[in-house]
Amino acid sequence: MTTGTIPSGTNRPSKLKQRGHLGSRLRKFWPLYLFLLPALIYLALFHYAPMYGVLMAFKSFKPIKGILGSDWVGLYNFARFFRMDMFRTLIVNTLTLSIYALAAGFIFPILLALLINTCVLRRFSRVLQTITYLPHFISMVVMVGIINLLFSPSLGMFTHLLNALGIIEGPLTLLLSAKAFNDLYVWSGVWQSMGWGSIIYLAALSGVDPALHEAAMLDGASKFQRVRHIDIPWIMPTMVILLILSCGNLMNVGFEKVFLMQNAMNLGVSEIISTYVYKMGILNAQYSFSAAVGLFNSVINMALLLSVNALSKKLGDTGLM
Amino acid sequence: MKKRDQARPRLLALMVITVLLVALLAGCVSGPATTQKPTTTGGTTATATTTASKPVLPDGGVTNPTGYEPIVNQPITLTAAIIYGAHMGDFTKYEIWKNIETKTGIKLELNILADREKVNLMFASRDFPDIAFRLDPQNTSVMDAAEAGDLVQLDPLLEQYAPIWNEFFQENPLMAKYVQVRDGKIYSLPYVEWLEWNTNLRDQWFINGDWLNELNLPEPKTTADFKDYLIKVKENAGKGSIPANAIPFYILYNSYIGGQFDVYASFGVYMCQTNGQNYLYMDNGKIKSQVANPNLKEAIKYLADLYQSGLMAPEIFTDDWGAYVSKITSEPAITGSLGTHNNNGKTWWKAIGPLDSGNNRPSYIRAQSKGVRLNAFMIFKDNKYPVASLRLANMLSDPEGLLFEEFLGYEGIHYNKVGDKYERVAMVDTTKQGENLKPLGNYTIALIDDNIVSKFLSFPATKTKDTREYDYLNRYKSHVPTEMQIPSIPDTYFTSQENELIAQYATDCDAFLKKTVATWITGDADIELEWDGLLAKLNKMGYQDYINLMQKGYNKLME
Numbered sequence: 001m002t003t004g005t006i007p008s009g010t011n012r013p014s015k016l017k018q019r020g021h022l023g024s025r026l027r028k029f030w031p032l033y034l035f036l037l038p039a040l041i042y043l044a045l046f047h048y049a050p051m052y053g054v055l056m057a058f059k060s061f062k063p064i065k066g067i068l069g070s071d072w073v074g075l076y077n078f079a080r081f082f083r084m085d086m087f088r089t090l091i092v093n094t095l096t097l098s099i100y101a102l103a104a105g106f107i108f109p110i111l112l113a114l115l116i117n118t119c120v121l122r123r124f125s126r127v128l129q130t131i132t133y134l135p136h137f138i139s140m141v142v143m144v145g146i147i148n149l150l151f152s153p154s155l156g157m158f159t160h161l162l163n164a165l166g167i168i169e170g171p172l173t174l175l176l177s178a179k180a181f182n183d184l185y186v187w188s189g190v191w192q193s194m195g196w197g198s199i200i201y202l203a204a205l206s207g208v209d210p211a212l213h214e215a216a217m218l219d220g221a222s223k224f225q226r227v228r229h230i231d232i233p234w235i236m237p238t239m240v241i242l243l244i245l246s247c248g249n250l251m252n253v254g255f256e257k258v259f260l261m262q263n264a265m266n267l268g269v270s271e272i273i274s275t276y277v278y279k280m281g282i283l284n285a286q287y288s289f290s291a292a293v294g295l296f297n298s299v300i301n302m303a304l305l306l307s308v309n310a311l312s313k314k315l316g317d318t319g320l321m
Numbered sequence: 322m323k324k325r326d327q328a329r330p331r332l333l334a335l336m337v338i339t340v341l342l343v344a345l346l347a348g349c350v351s352g353p354a355t356t357q358k359p360t361t362t363g364g365t366t367a368t369a370t371t372t373a374s375k376p377v378l379p380d381g382g383v384t385n386p387t388g389y390e391p392i393v394n395q396p397i398t399l400t401a402a403i404i405y406g407a408h409m410g411d412f413t414k415y416e417i418w419k420n421i422e423t424k425t426g427i428k429l430e431l432n433i434l435a436d437r438e439k440v441n442l443m444f445a446s447r448d449f450p451d452i453a454f455r456l457d458p459q460n461t462s463v464m465d466a467a468e469a470g471d472l473v474q475l476d477p478l479l480e481q482y483a484p485i486w487n488e489f490f491q492e493n494p495l496m497a498k499y500v501q502v503r504d505g506k507i508y509s510l511p512y513v514e515w516l517e518w519n520t521n522l523r524d525q526w527f528i529n530g531d532w533l534n535e536l537n538l539p540e541p542k543t544t545a546d547f548k549d550y551l552i553k554v555k556e557n558a559g560k561g562s563i564p565a566n567a568i569p570f571y572i573l574y575n576s577y578i579g580g581q582f583d584v585y586a587s588f589g590v591y592m593c594q595t596n597g598q599n600y601l602y603m604d605n606g607k608i609k610s611q612v613a614n615p616n617l618k619e620a621i622k623y624l625a626d627l628y629q630s631g632l633m634a635p636e637i638f639t640d641d642w643g644a645y646v647s648k649i650t651s652e653p654a655i656t657g658s659l660g661t662h663n664n665n666g667k668t669w670w671k672a673i674g675p676l677d678s679g680n681n682r683p684s685y686i687r688a689q690s691k692g693v694r695l696n697a698f699m700i701f702k703d704n705k706y707p708v709a710s711l712r713l714a715n716m717l718s719d720p721e722g723l724l725f726e727e728f729l730g731y732e733g734i735h736y737n738k739v740g741d742k743y744e745r746v747a748m749v750d751t752t753k754q755g756e757n758l759k760p761l762g763n764y765t766i767a768l769i770d771d772n773i774v775s776k777f778l779s780f781p782a783t784k785t786k787d788t789r790e791y792d793y794l795n796r797y798k799s800h801v802p803t804e805m806q807i808p809s810i811p812d813t814y815f816t817s818q819e820n821e822l823i824a825q826y827a828t829d830c831d832a833f834l835k836k837t838v839a840t841w842i843t844g845d846a847d848i849e850l851e852w853d854g855l856l857a858k859l860n861k862m863g864y865q866d867y868i869n870l871m872q873k874g875y876n877k878l879m880e
């Protein structure tokens with residue numbers, strides 16, 4: 001989505017005329033601008049105004065002095081984070097988990113949307129849609145509780161089932177396995193968010209001109225070919241935009257779920273930036289440190305978002321900005 | 322159309338400029354955390370002292386200087402923060418608040434904070450209630466609040482309005498040192514409980530006595546006997562009262578309460594928890610680590626043997642506190658042995674241990690630190706009735722006030738009055754106690770020092786079998802090496818940077834030890850291959866620096 005620009009050499013209206021034009025638009029369409037005003041105020045108050053809090057990352061924050069009054073320490077908190085023994089482990093764990101989650105979590109909503117869209121039985125597809133997006137409403141705490149109940153080493157449902165089928169003997173050690181942590185985290189997340197994530201693709205697919213499909217059917221195209229040559233190209237811009245937005249959140253692996261799933265056995269892979277900052281920064285009241293790590297996260301996310309956006313525009317002229 | 326296209330970017334620009342201006346102005350407005358000049362006394366003092374030249378009643382005429390019934394001559398309401406405790410139930414239902422209101426005229430509106438994170442945020446946001454009971458805050462948060470003038474300084478008021486505490490600090494100068502912040506002043510009162518069977522013992526090691534009898538086994542005296550018992554429990558699961566899903570031995574891995582540390586202690590490896598670390602102990606004034614102790618390796622190998630033989634459930638690594646509580650209170654029992662504070666009224670839990678590991682080392686069991694639980698009572702600056710609040714604190718610590726209701730509970734349920742003595746009931750009938758007749762215990766302020774214990778309290782439980790008191794005196798007392806216990810070192814004895822480093826080292830090293838020992842227990846890693854390199858790896862993370870810092874703080878405390 002690129003904004004239009006006025007070509008050079010075009011006669012531009014004079015400033016006086018522009019002001020008049022703007023003024024008259026304001027007078028003419030004031031209800032619309034008034035309609036927009038609360039959203040702007042909200043953005044200003046809750047998204048832009050609090051930005052000054054980022055200064056905390058460069059200060060040694062003391063509540064007594066407030067953010068602006070606290071001592072300036074420059075990049076001390078960042079340097080402290082980079083110098084930590086755990087730094088490399090945290091980055092590796094965070095990136096591994098988030099890239100895995102992105103890769104798996106990106107594909108399946110698309111596949112589900114395509115499947116639902118091509119389903120002939122309307123009632124079935126509606127029921128399927130409802131069932132698949134219900135897990136989205138389960139809270140993270142309940143979700144991890146379900147995981148623990150199902151996969152509990154001695155008492156879990158799957159433990160009993162697999163023992164009964166003779167597939168394993170004794171406890172199921174998935175929850176204790178560091179290797180299985182990423183898989184458990186990602187695929188439970190895919191199960192939970194797949195349905196909800198497919199909604200936006202279904203909305204995009206509903207805009208496909210039926211005449212295209214009719215024409216393709218007349219030409220003898222199979223269902224798969226129609227999906228490949230009509231549906232997928234149609235939702236490609238949506239896919240790219242959502243991928244770019246997901247890349248912009250790459251470093252923000254959810255804290256809650258990881259923290260709840262963490263135990264002594266998987267700590268080597270489950271200790272990510274957000275859980276470490278929680279233990280170090282929040283529980284020990286080191287807010288400047290937490291702010292510095294949070295800012296570091298955001299800068300990386302921003303850089304990733306811009307890079308992926310640029311790459312996407314270069315490759316396919318579709319981009320967020 | 323062209324004109325519209327030209328106007329649109331300018332309009333967008335105008336809007337962005339407006340928003341940024343708003344943000345700029347918002348950033349320039351000073352928030353609630355403006356710098357306050359510290360008063361000469363370093364904190365806020367109560368109105369009574371500033372108007373001491375005039376003979377007026379404190380708190381603007383509301384508070385009576387003496388007497389508890391009432392404390393105030395018109396009803397007042399104070400907001401009171403307290404941290405949540407899962408085993409305490411719903412604080413708001415407790416009868417004691419009504420009694421306080423009836424007797425003193427002070428109504429307390431409770432604000433229950435879910436966890437430490439909420440407590441820290443309360444201090445960071447400086448949005449305080451009138452008073453606070455137990456919050457377990459970071460000491461640095463309390464120090465910052467004191468420097469900011471958010472806390473009422475208590476020293477000038479203690480003599481007149483909290484004489485109980487004034488006398489205690491004069492008789493126990495070390496305790497006074499504990500509660501002081503950096504400027505040497507007192508801004509909070511502690512919880513003091515000097516009952517030796519509480520402070521000198523952490524967990525009791527319990528075995529299921531009913532199962533032991535059914536299996537016709539004697540009480541285990543050695544680690545080998547204990548393993549035999551566990552094997553028999555596993556073999557007989559599903560028979561008699563032993564359920565099919567019985568867990569022979571249950572611990573909450575790496576937890577200070579209910580963890581594996583008393584097993585280590587049976588191998589002569591004594592360790593205490595201090596400032597976030599579990600593997601340290603005191604040796605003639607020097608803080609040392611058990612990490613390089615070869616007996617610790619033997620203890621871990623013993624646990625690994627139990628685990629890999631299926632005598633410990635894998636859930637020891639995944640369960641949380643809630644799961645642990647449900648297992649220790651489960652009726653009927655589902656585990657053959659565990660460690661916990663007391664038997665919770667479950668008659669099948671019989672104390673055992675410490676066990677002889679056969680390595681010719683003394684067998685220990687862990688103590689807790691005798692001292693004080695800091696910051697059990699604080700008064701915040703916006704409290705209109707600081708003197709009434711302090712008098713309430715005194716009342717809760719006074720044997721002639723509500724000390725025994727707050728600490729012990731209720732007559733006929735938790736104690737019986739025999740002459741002047743409060744005779745604590747050996748086993749509390751929890752059906753009579755219900756949800757509203759529970760004592761607050763260590764969730765508020767109390768002063769149970771040696772004087773109170775000897776003068777007022779009597780514990781028939783010391784003569785009643787299967788009580789904590791009896792088991793401590795008859796079984797555990799000689800195995801508790803109190804000289805190896807490291808006292809809690811308040812954050813006030815470290816600089817800000819040292820506190821940051823301690824937090825970092827403690828977090829990193831504890832996580833590393835927790836993970837490494839777990840892999841040895843499960844057999845995922847080989848202890849024989851990794852043992853020798855353990856200390857070197859820890860030192861790379863700053864373990865020795867951490868110990869040095871702790872030693873420095875301890876030396877300062879003892880000066």
